[in-house]
Amino acid sequence: MKLFVYHTPELTPTDHLPDCAVVIDVLRATTTIATVLEASAEAVQTFSDIQQLMTVSEQWLPEKRIRAGERGGTKVEGFDLGNSPLDCNPETVGGKRFFLTTTNGTRALQRVQKAPTVITAAMINRQAAVNYIVENQPETVWLVGSGWEGGYSLEDTVCAGAIAHALISNDPQSVEVSNDEVIAASALYTQWHDNLLEMFHRSSHGQRLLRLNGHEDLQYCAKSDIVDVLPIQKEPGVLVKFS
Numbered sequence: 001m002k003l004f005v006y007h008t009p010e011l012t013p014t015d016h017l018p019d020c021a022v023v024i025d026v027l028r029a030t031t032t033i034a035t036v037l038e039a040s041a042e043a044v045q046t047f048s049d050i051q052q053l054m055t056v057s058e059q060w061l062p063e064k065r066i067r068a069g070e071r072g073g074t075k076v077e078g079f080d081l082g083n084s085p086l087d088c089n090p091e092t093v094g095g096k097r098f099f100l101t102t103t104n105g106t107r108a109l110q111r112v113q114k115a116p117t118v119i120t121a122a123m124i125n126r127q128a129a130v131n132y133i134v135e136n137q138p139e140t141v142w143l144v145g146s147g148w149e150g151g152y153s154l155e156d157t158v159c160a161g162a163i164a165h166a167l168i169s170n171d172p173q174s175v176e177v178s179n180d181e182v183i184a185a186s187a188l189y190t191q192w193h194d195n196l197l198e199m200f201h202r203s204s205h206g207q208r209l210l211r212l213n214g215h216e217d218l219q220y221c222a223k224s225d226i227v228d229v230l231p232i233q234k235e236p237g238v239l240v241k242f243s
């Protein structure tokens with residue numbers, strides 16, 4: 001398996017695609033997506049554009065949909081929810097389609113949505129993503145961080161490193177480290193793996209969320225392997241629980 005890490009959607013190649021793309025936005029889009037599917041939402045449908053989300057979600061009955069999303073970390077005006085995973089429980093999202101727009105994570109998803117397999121990962125469901133890759137052995141795998149408005153995000157690269165580290169430890173012979181970013185991400189994970197919350201507190205987006213009262217969100221997003229759900233794209237932009 002050829003393994004690549006790309007820190008941001010902008011650094012991700014545009015002239016070819018991998019067999020499997022893993023989109024990562026630990027703070028907070030892919031943590032929210034895993035939580036929503038764990039809470040039995042019917043699916044998560046993602047949009048980078050707010051107006052497009054409004055148009056598509058209009059076709060769903062109000063009681064069967066949730067509109068959620070943020071800009072700059074703050075809930076989009078008029079939406080049901082922001083992008084906090086802590087708001088997503090079975091009572092709120094169970095059985096509903098969760099329409100989500102975010103600043104970076106949904107843009108990263110759009111960038112690789114034509115890949116044959118697209119899955120999402122965060123620290124809370126890292127092991128589910130690793131298990132899927134180990135079982136399916138795609139020939140090329142891209143771990144794509146969402147970053148922040150084109151810049152690098154430490155927490156996404158650390159999560160990419162967590163996945164790379166697990167894949168390489170599982171079977172070193174089967175993984176070809178295919179760019180230097182894999183080595184860098186694994187080194188960052190090794191440095192921070194037992195102190196993820198402190199890493200969030202130091203990262204620029206972690207600090208942004210703390211200014212918005214996001215302390216509890218950071219604590220939740222820093223937990224490892226607590227959700228056994230793998231979001232997988234079933235049609236462009238629509239993620240369901242892999243079974």
Ligand code: 3SL
Nearest residue numbers: 027028029073102104105
């Ligand atoms: O940019 C994104 O996709 C979001 O996850 C950012 S936030 O954590 O909701 O502010």
